[in-house]
Amino acid sequence: MATIGYIRVSTIDQNIDLQRNALTSANCDRILRTVSVARCxxxxxxxxxxxxx
Numbered sequence: 001m002a003t004i005g006y007i008r009v010s011t012i013d014q015n016i017d018l019q020r021n022a023l024t025s026a027n028c029d030r031i032l033r034t035v036s037v038a039r040c041x042x043x044x045x046x047x048x049x050x051x052x053x
Contacts, residue, residue, distance in 0.1 A: 005030070007023065
């Protein structure tokens, strides 16, 4: 079974490296990423369910 990690940051200025390193260390097979700004509604982890289907 594949392991999917999910990274989310709330501004484009934030660094995703710590989250990505943690998920890579956890041997995630696939890593999804979302950069969310206050004006838009980002996809949530449910996106990972769609990837699995």
